[in-house]
Amino acid sequence: MEHYDYLVVGAGLFGATFAYEAKKRGKKCLVIDKRDHIAGNIYTEKISDINVHKYGAHIFHTSDKAIWDYVNQFADFNNYVNSPIAAYKDETYNLPFNMNTFSRMWNIRTPEEAKEIIEKQRREALAELCKKSGKSPEEFEAENLEEQALSLAGKDVYEKLIKGYTEKQWGRPCTELPAFIIKRLPFRFTYDNNYFNDRYQGIPEGGYTQIIEKMLSGIEVKTEEDFFHVVGRDEPLPKKGAGQKEEEFPDDELVINPHGGVLSDGTTILFDSILFTGQIDQYYDYLFGPLQYRSVRFETEELDTDNYQGNAVVNYTEKEVPFTRIIEHKHFEYGKQPTTIISREYSSEWKPGDEPYYPVNNDENNALYAKYESLAMKEDDVLFGGRLGLYKYYDMDKDISAALELVRKEFGE
Numbered sequence: 001m002e003h004y005d006y007l008v009v010g011a012g013l014f015g016a017t018f019a020y021e022a023k024k025r026g027k028k029c030l031v032i033d034k035r036d037h038i039a040g041n042i043y044t045e046k047i048s049d050i051n052v053h054k055y056g057a058h059i060f061h062t063s064d065k066a067i068w069d070y071v072n073q074f075a076d077f078n079n080y081v082n083s084p085i086a087a088y089k090d091e092t093y094n095l096p097f098n099m100n101t102f103s104r105m106w107n108i109r110t111p112e113e114a115k116e117i118i119e120k121q122r123r124e125a126l127a128e129l130c131k132k133s134g135k136s137p138e139e140f141e142a143e144n145l146e147e148q149a150l151s152l153a154g155k156d157v158y159e160k161l162i163k164g165y166t167e168k169q170w171g172r173p174c175t176e177l178p179a180f181i182i183k184r185l186p187f188r189f190t191y192d193n194n195y196f197n198d199r200y201q202g203i204p205e206g207g208y209t210q211i212i213e214k215m216l217s218g219i220e221v222k223t224e225e226d227f228f229h230v231v232g233r234d235e236p237l238p239k240k241g242a243g244q245k246e247e248e249f250p251d252d253e254l255v256i257n258p259h260g261g262v263l264s265d266g267t268t269i270l271f272d273s274i275l276f277t278g279q280i281d282q283y284y285d286y287l288f289g290p291l292q293y294r295s296v297r298f299e300t301e302e303l304d305t306d307n308y309q310g311n312a313v314v315n316y317t318e319k320e321v322p323f324t325r326i327i328e329h330k331h332f333e334y335g336k337q338p339t340t341i342i343s344r345e346y347s348s349e350w351k352p353g354d355e356p357y358y359p360v361n362n363d364e365n366n367a368l369y370a371k372y373e374s375l376a377m378k379e380d381d382v383l384f385g386g387r388l389g390l391y392k393y394y395d396m397d398k399d400i401s402a403a404l405e406l407v408r409k410e411f412g413e
């Protein structure tokens with residue numbers, strides 16, 4: 001019977017960062033993942049010499065130098081700068097919204113001209129929203145994404161570049177989505193197509209999987225291992241499943257009285273604490289009802305051309321095109337391979353059996369999460385982490401810093 005300090009459920013970025021740091025502090029971890037590979041959703045796989053982002057495009061960006069230095073321990077990053085293109089009907093725009101976008105949209109050249117048009121559209125939108133809500137423009141505060149977008153960017157940008165894309169991605173009308181989602185989208189009056197405002201940005205040369213491999217080196221990892229029922233400190237060890245017999249759980253093992261469980265290969269393990277990076281609602285057997293997530297499906301194909309769309313990311317912002325974007329993976333690493341691999345990305349509502357990707361952080365779900373969180377806070381030796389465990393729309397840098405914060409808390413540093 002093996003004993004571990006931590007059972008880490010989920011071999012993604014959060015779990016791997018935690019396990020790496022715990023090992024540095026002399027702790028013994030077992031990391032399990034239900035998939036047949038490590039690295040969670042940042043997993044990349046080399047196909048025809050191209051690193052394919054199997055669970056969607058990941059571009060590392062941060063303003064936090066400590067996090068940038070941290071992640072650079074595990075890979076060399078190139079100088080990729082994300083500059084997505086938006087395709088709306090037969091029109092092509094640069095993202096994020098900047099002078100290139102405005103110049104193409106209104107055939108203008110100077111920031112003054114762009115500001116004048118946007119100001120006019122914002123005033124019109126604001127007047128209409130105030131009329132509806134009975135508030136004065138000074139009192140007005142955007143209550144949803146549509147109001148936020150209209151009062152920030154005006155009608156043209158909203159209708160051509162935001163509305164269709166957002167409603168496809170989230171499967172809900174923009175009037176029912178929280179305003180903060182588009183705060184991710186910068187808005188500027190310079191000819192600057194860099195999508196992110198962060199100081200540091202890049203793609204790890206050779207893909208992301210190596211980062212997790214290095215973090216987990218020397219740590220026991222079991223893939224294709226489903227999370228199993230965990231027995232609490234005051235309960236008897238599990239007797240069910242995988243050919244286990246009662247005699248296999250000797251009483252003296254209970255002296256340390258840790259949690260226990262049986263792995264699918266029949267081994268019984270004991271552990272003092274668990275870090276769970278799966279869905280928190282699933283951990284609690286959906287006690288208060290399920291949280292909502294968005295899932296993503298990819299249609300990936302190899303094409304016999306060296307360059308399909310000339311950019312790593314092209315967003316399709318109109319409602320009528322069923323996918324949200326096409327990723328051409330080779331461009332993340334300036335690939336010169338003879339063929340190319342593209343992935344069309346379709347967004348859908350998560351249902352059991354699908355991969356959850358994004359938490360849907362509207363008021364209802366946040367209130368539901370707060371109930372699960374209050375259970376989590378009462379746990380002495382069960383920790384939660386990552387996008388699914390904390391129900392937060394984390395970028396990779398925030399995920400790592402949250403994991404490091406948990407480490408500091410856990411080890412009293």
Ligand code: UDP
Pocket residue numbers: 086095161162163165166169181182184185315317
């Ligand atoms: N967005 C948009 N139009 C675009 C790209 C993004 O309106 O062409 C909005 C949309 O609401 C989306 C949010 O910005 O949910 C964040 O998009 P991003 O691509 O940054 O999110 P990711 O899926 O990469 O985390």
